[in-house]
Amino acid sequence: MPLSLTNHVALVTGGSRGIGRAICQALDAEGARIIVHYHRDLAAAEESASTLQSPATLVHADLGSTDSITRMVGSLDEDSLDILVNNAGVWKPTPLGSTSEALLDEVLHINLRGMFWLTQALLTKLRDGARIVNISSTAGRVGIAGGRSLYGATKAAVDSLTKSWALELAGRRIRVNAVAPGYVETDMTAAHLSDPATRERALIRHPLGRLGTGEDVAKVVTFLCTDAAAFITGQSLNVSGGFVI
C-alpha cells in the first residue's frame, strides 16, 4: 500500500505560519510538492517554504474575498492537484452585544465562505481520487465561553461541510475529512495563553496534560492524505489530547 506522497501536489491555505506551516512540513517530508498559500505575511510564507525539502510555490489570496480567491486559482500553473488542506482561519472574539457587522462578516467570510469558494473554484483542478482536509476545531463541538461563539459556529459548519462534501465528491473518489484541534500554541493563541491563569485553565481541559502542537495536527492531516486512510471519508477527528471526548 503506497503511503508516500511522492509526486503529489498539495495546496495548504495559511501555510505561512502555525499549524499550516507544520502541515506543509509534514506533507513535504512524505514527498509531496507544496503550494504555500498566505495572506498578509509574505516573509513568513517564504520562511515556511525555505524549511521544505522540495521547492515550493507561494500563492497569495485574501480568503475573505471571493475575487481574490478567484484570481489566485486563475494564477495557478498546476492543472492537477492531489491534496487541498483548508487550514487558514481567524479566531476573533465576537461578543454578543458589541460585535459590528464588519467583524461578523470578516469571521464568517474567512472561516467559512472562503473555504467554500476556494474548494468550489479548485474542483476542476482537483484530480479524481484527490483528498481534502479541512481544519475545524473542538470549539465547534462544545459551548465556548469568552465571546467566540461565531468562531465555534464557523467550525461546526466546517464539520458539516466536510460530511456533505464527502458525499458530493465520493463519485470522483475524492475523500474529504476534517481535523479538529484543541488549544495549539501558535500566533493565534499566543496572547490568550500568555495569561498564566488562562493557560492553566486551558491545560486542565486537556486530560493528556499538555497543549497541542502544530506537529500533532500535521501528522493526522498527513495520515488522512495517505492511502493508509483510503477508506476514511466524511470524518472529523479530534486532535485535542482529550479536550473533547
Ligand SMILES: NC(=O)c1ccc[n+]([C@@H]2O[C@H](COP(=O)([O-])OP(=O)(O)OC[C@H]3O[C@@H](n4cnc5c(N)ncnc54)[C@H](OP(=O)(O)O)[C@@H]3O)[C@@H](O)[C@H]2O)c1
Ligand atoms: N491554534 C489553535 O489553538 C487552533 C485550535 C483549533 C483550530 N485551529 C485552526 O487551525 C487553523 C490554523 O490556525 P493557527 O493557530 O495556525 O493560526 P495562525 O498562526 O494565526 O495562522 C493563521 C493562518 O491563516 C492565514 N490567514 C489569516 N487570515 C487570512 C485571510 N483573510 N485570508 C487568507 N489567509 C488568512 C494566515 O496568513 P498570513 O500569515 O499570511 O496572514 C496564517 O497563515 C485555523 O483554521 C484555526 O481556526 C487553531
